Amino acid sequence: MEPTAKLSKKRISESTIHRLSLYYRTLSLLEKENYETVSSKELAKREKLTPAQVRKDLSFFGTFGTRGLGYPVIELKKQIASILGIDRQWRVALVGVGNIGSALVSYKEFSRQDFHIVKLFDNDQRKIGSNHKGIVISDIKNLETELPEAKIEIVIVAVPATVAQYIVDDVVKAGIKAILNFAPVNLKVPDDVYVRNENMSMELEYLSFAMVNEHPKKKVK
Amino acid sequence: MEPTAKLSKKRISESTIHRLSLYYRTLSLLEKENYETVSSKELAKREKLTPAQVRKDLSFFGTFGTRGLGYPVIELKKQIASILGIDRQWRVALVGVGNIGSALVSYKEFSRQDFHIVKLFDNDQRKIGSNHKGIVISDIKNLETELPEAKIEIVIVAVPATVAQYIVDDVVKAGIKAILNFAPVNLKVPDDVYVRNENMSMELEYLSFAMVNEHPKKKVK
DNA sequence: ATTATTTTGTGAAGGTTTTCACATAAACAA
DNA sequence: TTGTTTATGTGAAAACCTTCACAAAATAAT
Ligand SMILES: NC(=O)c1ccc[n+]([C@@H]2O[C@H](COP(=O)([O-])OP(=O)(O)OC[C@H]3O[C@@H](n4cnc5c(N)ncnc54)[C@H](O)[C@@H]3O)[C@@H](O)[C@H]2O)c1
Ligand SMILES: NC(=O)c1ccc[n+]([C@@H]2O[C@H](COP(=O)([O-])OP(=O)(O)OC[C@H]3O[C@@H](n4cnc5c(N)ncnc54)[C@H](O)[C@@H]3O)[C@@H](O)[C@H]2O)c1
Numbered sequence A, B: 001m002e003p004t005a006k007l008s009k010k011r012i013s014e015s016t017i018h019r020l021s022l023y024y025r026t027l028s029l030l031e032k033e034n035y036e037t038v039s040s041k042e043l044a045k046r047e048k049l050t051p052a053q054v055r056k057d058l059s060f061f062g063t064f065g066t067r068g069l070g071y072p073v074i075e076l077k078k079q080i081a082s083i084l085g086i087d088r089q090w091r092v093a094l095v096g097v098g099n100i101g102s103a104l105v106s107y108k109e110f111s112r113q114d115f116h117i118v119k120l121f122d123n124d125q126r127k128i129g130s131n132h133k134g135i136v137i138s139d140i141k142n143l144e145t146e147l148p149e150a151k152i153e154i155v156i157v158a159v160p161a162t163v164a165q166y167i168v169d170d171v172v173k174a175g176i177k178a179i180l181n182f183a184p185v186n187l188k189v190p191d192d193v194y195v196r197n198e199n200m201s202m203e204l205e206y207l208s209f210a211m212v213n214e215h216p217k218k219k220v221k
Numbered sequence C: 001a002t003t004a005t006t007t008t009g010t011g012a013a014g015g016t017t018t019t020c021a022c023a024t025a026a027a028c029a030a
Numbered sequence D: 001t002t003g004t005t006t007a008t009g010t011g012a013a014a015a016c017c018t019t020c021a022c023a024a025a026a027t028a029a030t
Helices: A014-032 A040-047 A051-059 A073-084 A099-105 A108-112 A140-149 A161-173 A200-213 B014-032 B040-047 B051-059 B073-084 B099-105 B108-112 B140-149 B161-173 B200-213
Strands: A090-095 A115-122 A135-139 A154-157 A178-181 A194-197 B090-095 B115-122 B135-139 B154-157 B178-181 B194-197
Touching: A014 A040, A014 A051, A014 A073, A014 B200, A040 A051, A073 B200, A090 A099, A090 A140, A090 B200, A099 A115, A099 B099, A108 A115, A108 B200, A115 A140, A115 B200, A135 A140, A140 A161, A154 A161, A154 B200, A161 A178, A178 B200, A194 B200, A200 B014, A200 B073, A200 B090, A200 B108, A200 B115, A200 B154, A200 B178, A200 B194, B014 B040, B014 B051, B014 B073, B040 B051, B090 B099, B090 B140, B099 B115, B108 B115, B115 B140, B135 B140, B140 B161, B154 B161, B161 B178
Parallel strands: A090 A115, A090 A154, A115 A135, A154 A178, A178 A194, B090 B115, B090 B154, B115 B135, B154 B178, B178 B194
Antiparallel strands: none
């Protein structure tokens, strides 16, 4: 059966995309464990999902498996990489080289996954010009000129919440269409700009809610 | 109309809880801006949601508004805090005082929201015993005894992925029921333990997918 | 070969979440 | 007062997402 690239009009749900990320990570692991093929059942078990969910998710994008056998690990991993758009390098800039910013620069998972932080910006004179993990920190004043020059496609925002919107306004002016935001604010951006928020308080608050209310988990088969 | 605390059997969706966190943050902002009341319309606008969504979310927990007027900002904030269980202090420990761990210890939003990191653990002899932001780093060997001693209720896991499961096994043995995990692995825990994962690659991959596929956003009114 | 077994891919069913739409109630204006 | 406006709270409808269940296809066993 040939893997087919469906170019369907149907909107794919956010959950499906997130699960593709999980499948990708698990397939990498399976590859290391020398699995040649994997069934939807096994994949589901590892992700605490149902096999039907796994098959349905994949079916939105094509047919990748062999009946009676399962999915070829290496090939499926490649296909998911292609679907997610991580079969290429993304040039990433980070604004705000503080506590969390510095941590992210050192985060090996990003570079392993072809997200390369190649530019850093800050407004602190003590930081500007200094070399941080092999990257010279640029002055935030030069954001609008240097982002296009460096062919940046994704910007990570790690500045204080009070200035995040101003920074993002400039980031958008520079033509950037994708932003990963760590500041605890709702950013306003034009319709054609994608923003994802990392909100750690939200997850802690979920834990808090769950404990206080003995919130039942979704049943898992 | 009296605010009523519904003790319903119905499972509240994860999305609703996450939105409560957003409402809470926005209400804090509205309080600072000296709003006395706020309508579901205004709240929705700030969160990029529909007014109906806001009202429905709140209605699961009681009736907090006044028809013709809206919701009293301070009172609603209190009510949401009570629902989320953040009207009290949570004692938090963090394991793995590395790049991301250190950043989290410095994260003021946590302490402002009554999540207090009061204990740090690591296995690096150079770090153990040293004072980090006013907390002496403990030896990971003492995890099982010191977690109960310090009355810890939530543990943040910020150790390398390869050891995360072992750490979590010990954390669970120590009786902890809530874990915030930063390691990129699917942790196995008993049914009565809540785990939330912070997966930053997932969000970057979502951005990647969205850009490559020109993924339409959900329509927003 | 033939049969039993495995496992995919997918319509349809079932379940959950969001949105609609309106009765209801409070506030405000005249 | 009375009427007009505003805005909640909520069943019902619509949209969306997950699971079911089974035909189809491939493998493995006899
Ligand atoms: N520390 C954490 O663990 C953590 C976790 C989640 C989210 N956040 C959020 O991430 C952001 C940064 O947090 P942090 O703890 O790293 O703070 P930080 O103060 O350590 O870092 C902020 C950095 O941004 C720089 N900066 C300030 N204004 C700037 C401007 N106008 N232009 C460019 N750079 C500017 C500062 O010089 C500093 O280097 C905050 O919004 C915070 O709420 C932090
Ligand atoms: N750096 C980031 O921005 C980032 C972002 C998201 C997730 N993560 C994840 O968070 C984890 C930590 O990442 P990091 O960049 O901070 O790494 P790091 O190496 O800087 O920190 C890891 C810390 O854990 C300690 N440690 C190692 N083994 C331990 C053990 N058995 N018991 C106790 N402590 C132990 C180390 O001494 C070190 O202090 C990793 O799983 C990583 O994938 C990191």
